[in-house]
Amino acid sequence: MNETRDLPGLKLRLExxxxxKSVLEGKPFAPIAPDRLAASRDRALANRMATTALRRHGQIDAVFKQVLAKGVPQRAGILEAVLRIGVAQLLWLDDIPAHSAIHLAVESARADKRAGRFDKLVNGVLRSxxxxxxxxxxxxxxxxxxGWLASQWTGxxxxxxxxxxxxxxVQSPPLDLTLKSPDPDLVAALGGQPVLGPTVRVAERDAAVADLAGFAQGRWWVQDVSAALPARLLDAAPGEKILDLCAAPGGKTAQLASAGAQVTALDISADRMERxxxxxxxxxxxxxxxxxxxxDYAPGPVFDAVLLDAPCSATGTFRRHPEVLLHRNAQGIAERVAPQRRMLAHAASLLKPGGRLVYCVCSLEADxxxxQLGWVLANLPELEALEITAGELDGWHAPLTPQGAVRLTPALDLPNGVGGGLDGFFIARFVKKAP
Structure with a gap:
């Protein structure tokens, strides 16, 4: 990065x-860390700039087609990211006046060695x-x-x-929290609204997550309402030995542990398991x-229940992770199917007779x-489907499938008239037959 004068707002725009840029190159989005931007307000704005550019990616592509006759220059450092954030600011953000947004975008380009030679291009494009x-x-x-996803989802x-x-x-999703135990006073302090079971939705907040009521006291954790259902449907009992496969980020582990189960939480990532x-x-x-x-984890059939949140395309999380729409393709989704089946078969081998298996993916893809539910019933004779009922969902019938599974989509109406959508999920439940 070139030396640049300390313009207010420039550092956060560079971040x-x-x-x-890293997301456009294929990396997952992760919020900007405090060691990069110390002020929480600056982090919030920088994250909003990046996520707005991601949410509006297709529209910004259409803008580029009209104002960049030759397209975005390649091998130009952060140029494309600067342009996308500049367009997002001018059209959909209102943090500063347009002339200031353009000026800071030009200065952002100048601060990068490879993008700097395109400063006049940035100015011209954004003024247009x-x-x-x-x-x-x-x-x-x-x-x-x-288009390929829109066609698939329409079908x-x-x-x-x-x-x-x-x-x-194109909306910033609300914050969903799972309460450790029911507490109407805590819900009121959070300014939240009960959604389903222990989930509370906070639609608007001014404070960082760690500053919200009850965080320091360990009274809740962040977890989308959809992600809270698989562990709930496992129906853990105190003292049961339960395996949470692919456990990170840990919300389901917390649910099972708070029910009094003896939980083994497994994941391949040491860093994620530290969190x-x-x-x-x-x-x-x-x-x-x-x-x-x-x-590789093979202690034998020792568990009363297994929760398998299998690695998947995660297309159902596009509200919170819009980059999945850029990073996924049909081939990549198809390649996930076989590993998921191996995990299902292995999970079955870890169950005691009579044990329960819940399989879930945060995917909107039937594959x-x-x-996968059909494959299990055809290929794993030791498992039989265990129907999920509306009574287990507080009377919510909408997500139930004819096969007794749960299909959640962001477009479903939540109980209690709560708005803001939810993550796409598929959940199926099985029981292991006695020999």
């Missing part, structure tokens, strides 16, 4: 640009966008979801559902932490969900 702001804001939102869920997906994509341990410590909960490949 946002470098962050966005400023002049055409209203028609650009009105660009068709159909471009926001890649599976209908055009109205996909239109709702688009609406949710799981830290979260359990904050919550005052305990679990045996195992860092290993799930397929990873409904078709």
């Amino acid at each position: 946002a640009a470098f962050h966005l 966008v400023q002049r055409q702001a209203e028609p650009f804001k009105a660009l068709n939102g159909d471009a926001l979801i890649p 599976a869920y209908g055009a109205d559902a996909v239109a709702r997906f688009v609406e949710l994509l 799981v341990r830290a979260n359990l410590d904050r919550l005052g909960l305990d679990a045996q932490i195992v860092v290993a490949d799930a397929l 990873e969900g409904e078709e």
Whole structure:
């Protein structure tokens, strides 16, 4: 990075640009860390810039086609990220006046050795966008979801559902929390709204997550309402030996441990499991932490229940992780199917007779969900389906499938009229037959 004068707001825009650049290159999005930007307000704005550019990626592509005759120059450092953030600011963010946004974008380009020679291009492109702001804001939102996915989802869920997906994509999702125990006073202090079971939704907040009521006391953890259902449907009893396979980030482990089960939490990532341990410590909960490949873990059929949250395409999380729409393709989804089946067979081998298995994926793809249920019933004779009922979902019928599984999509209406959508998930439950 070149030396640059200390313009107010420039550092956070550079962080946002470098962050966005790494996502455009295929890395997952992760919030900017405090060691990069100390002030929580600056981090929040930088993250919002990067995520808005990701949410509006398809529309920004359409803008580029109109204002960049030759496309975005390649091998130009952070240039593309600077341009995308600049367009996002001019059209969909209102943090500063347009002239300041353009000036800071130009200075951001100048601060990077490879992007600096394109400073006049940045200025010209963004001034053109400023002049055409209203028609650009009105660009068709159909471009926001890649065509192959939009076609696939339309076939599976209908055009109205996909239109709702688009609406949710461009919104910042609310914060869902799982309460350790029911507490109406805590819900009120959080400004939250009960959603389903122990989930509380906080639609608006001014404070960082760690500053919200009850965080320091370990009274809740962050977990989307959809992600809270698989552990709930496992119906853990005190003293049961339960294996949480692919456990990170640890919300399901916390649910099982808070039910009094003896939980073994396994994941292949040591770093992620350190965070799981830290979260359990904050919550005052305990679990045996195992860092290993799930397929290499073979203690025998010793568990009363296994929860398998299998590695998947994660297309159902696009509200919180819009980069999945950029990073996924049909081949990559197909390649996940066989490893998921190996994990299902291995999970079955770890169950005692009569033991329960819950399989879930945060995917909207039938290959990873409904078709896996069919595969289990056809290929793992030791397992039989254990129907999920509306009574286990507080009377919520909408997600139930004819096969007795759960299919959640972001477009589903939540109980109690709660808005803001939810992650896409598929959940199936099985029981191991006695020999």
